[in-house]
Amino acid sequence: MNQHILRTYDDELMEVRSVVVRMGGLAAEQLADSMQALRELDLDLAEKTRQADKKLDALEVQAENTVIGVFARRAPVADDLREVVSALKITTMIERMGDYAKNIARRSIAIAEGKGVVLMPPLLDDMATHAHEMIQDVMDAYVKRGADEAIAVWERDEHLDNMYNAAYRQILARMMEAPEQIGVWSHYLMIAKNLERIGDQATNVAEQVHYAIMGEFLEEARQKRDRTSAEVFEGH
DSSP states (O other), rough: OOOOHHHHHHHHHHHHHHHHHHHHHHHHHEEEEEEEEHHHHHHHHHHHHHHHHHHHHHHHHHHHHHHHHHHHHOOOHHHHHHHHHHHHHHHHHHHHHHHHHHHHHHHHHHHHSSSSSOOHHHHHHHHHHHHHHHHHHHHHHHHTOOOHHHHHOOOOOOEEEEHHHHHHHHHHHHHHHHGHHHHHHHHHHHHHHHHHHHHHHHHHHHHEEEEEEEEHHHHHHHHHHHHHHHHHHHHO
């Protein structure tokens, strides 16, 4: 393979990486905007956030076309094959994050247009902050090819799940206390679920980042690490 072909191949891989990073940034922005629209019951921002999802959809198509071109022209193998396949899966996961953020914006509109104002449970803001940080950190892991950083994001999903369980119980209690407001609380309950799902997708991205770098899935890596820890403990 001559230098020109190698340089073109590198350019194609860089294009794939660039699209993934742009999608991650847009998803994080979309989540932040949807939560701001919810806090402020800002109809214009909520609608803008809904429309922003089209950009993610377009980038996903761009990534697919670029990857198809790489397969058609280069037939990647080994590390490059893992990276390209993982990148394609990651774009799908990020696009789903955007769908969940769009759903939050849509429910923000329903809440703002509903009868009576019910303030957002503060725990939802905490969940959104945690999910937003997971997106940013997993994209940093992708850019830096940081396997340990990917593991760190993956392990933080449990905390977001616990926050969701707490929010679920809190919102159900509010429904029982004020059944006349059950409609708006139902929207908040679904928003909590959307936030939890965004965390799930960030966790899935972390798994793909780790696989692309190390060639093994995180469950396998954790099992090895746990066995090693046990052996060290028994040795003492």
